[in-house]
Amino acid sequence: MSLMLPSESPTARSVVGVADDLFASLRGESAVLPRADSVVLVLIDGLGAISLRAHAGHARSLTAGMAKKDVAHSVFPSTTAAALTSILTGVWPGEHGLVGYRVLDRERDVLVNQLSGWESEGIDPAVWQSAPTVFERGRAEGRPVFAVGVAAYAGSGFTRATLRGADFVAAQSPADRVEAAYELAERHPGALVYCYLPEVDKAGHKHGIASRQWVSALEDVDAALARRIPPGVGVIVTSDHGMVDVPGHRQTVLEAEHLDGVRHVGGEPRMLHVYLQPESDVDAVLSRWRSDLDGVADIGSKAEAIASGLFGQTVTDAAASRIGDLLVVARGSGAVYDGTAADQRSRGMVGQHGGLTPEERQVPLLRFGAFAR
Numbered sequence: 001m002s003l004m005l006p007s008e009s010p011t012a013r014s015v016v017g018v019a020d021d022l023f024a025s026l027r028g029e030s031a032v033l034p035r036a037d038s039v040v041l042v043l044i045d046g047l048g049a050i051s052l053r054a055h056a057g058h059a060r061s062l063t064a065g066m067a068k069k070d071v072a073h074s075v076f077p078s079t080t081a082a083a084l085t086s087i088l089t090g091v092w093p094g095e096h097g098l099v100g101y102r103v104l105d106r107e108r109d110v111l112v113n114q115l116s117g118w119e120s121e122g123i124d125p126a127v128w129q130s131a132p133t134v135f136e137r138g139r140a141e142g143r144p145v146f147a148v149g150v151a152a153y154a155g156s157g158f159t160r161a162t163l164r165g166a167d168f169v170a171a172q173s174p175a176d177r178v179e180a181a182y183e184l185a186e187r188h189p190g191a192l193v194y195c196y197l198p199e200v201d202k203a204g205h206k207h208g209i210a211s212r213q214w215v216s217a218l219e220d221v222d223a224a225l226a227r228r229i230p231p232g233v234g235v236i237v238t239s240d241h242g243m244v245d246v247p248g249h250r251q252t253v254l255e256a257e258h259l260d261g262v263r264h265v266g267g268e269p270r271m272l273h274v275y276l277q278p279e280s281d282v283d284a285v286l287s288r289w290r291s292d293l294d295g296v297a298d299i300g301s302k303a304e305a306i307a308s309g310l311f312g313q314t315v316t317d318a319a320a321s322r323i324g325d326l327l328v329v330a331r332g333s334g335a336v337y338d339g340t341a342a343d344q345r346s347r348g349m350v351g352q353h354g355g356l357t358p359e360e361r362q363v364p365l366l367r368f369g370a371f372a373r
Helices: 015-027 049-054 081-091 135-139 158-162 174-187 199-207 212-224 282-292 300-306 315-320
Strands: 038-043 071-073 102-105 112-113 143-149 166-172 192-197 233-238 253-254 262-268 271-276 297-301 326-330 333-340 364-368
Touching: 015 038, 015 071, 015 135, 015 143, 015 192, 015 199, 015 233, 015 364, 038 081, 049 300, 049 364, 071 166, 081 135, 081 158, 102 135, 102 315, 135 143, 166 212, 166 333, 174 192, 174 233, 199 212, 262 300, 271 282, 282 297, 297 300, 300 326
Parallel strands: 038 192, 038 233, 143 166, 143 192, 253 333
Antiparallel strands: 071 364, 102 112, 102 262, 233 364, 262 271, 271 326, 297 326
């Protein structure tokens, strides 16, 4: 089956525009948010709007007053590398170029992990991701800009690609990070402060969103965000994506006979980038894959995906070179794996994301402090 585009209202808000709204608020020019003295953007990695509402009793601070309209749509693919970069640059994946979890560097013919492979593959973050970050934009306006996160991420390539321009502040627990973010916003009028909370995502991947560990992580984050917000500070809480639990019987494994004509399989199990051998007939392989995965996944070509706007209205040459010749988007709660790959660790993940379901693409967009309604 060909790619099934998500049905969304043309007026639906996107996470791509959150940074622009915050800057407009600081300037007193926003039609969406009240003016604030300083702003804090809290990113709860992996928290979908649907799963948040389903567990509202465990997230009373987050869901208090949450209205039906307090949602935004993530980008495609609905994965951290693509979505977080869109939030922190204000542009779509087709412009910033991080179009998936693992993508092909065609010049060297190697797959690059967009979260952890920068150093090992010798990728220059400033070249590979050249779009200005919100922090660079803030500095250009003369604003104090901070990113509060986990110490282990401070010097990573992905951090240098997405947090360029920010003063990085490390704090251990979710409560410590939120407290540090609020204090920075209070001490530095006009500041843009970013606060990253990855605990929910980690629990979901390892245990699933139906697990007690995921609920516990959500409760910890909710408690952290229950603390007092300083006067004049506007807070937006959102996420990069949600996730779905993939049961064992919904795992589809591609063996060697399915992979004829394929050179690399990138992306992730909910959304594969399939890179073909140079001599392969794209239409022939596309037809075969649609037959092999009928009812399991929606499959389209690179040309179809770009023409449909899945990666945004603008797709640079660099971004286009990293998009697979075929895109394989798992349906329902399924996942598709390359059974010939040496690394099979992803088959142990319970919670996964990357696809086009509402559970993955609808994220909360919540307003607190000076932004509260």
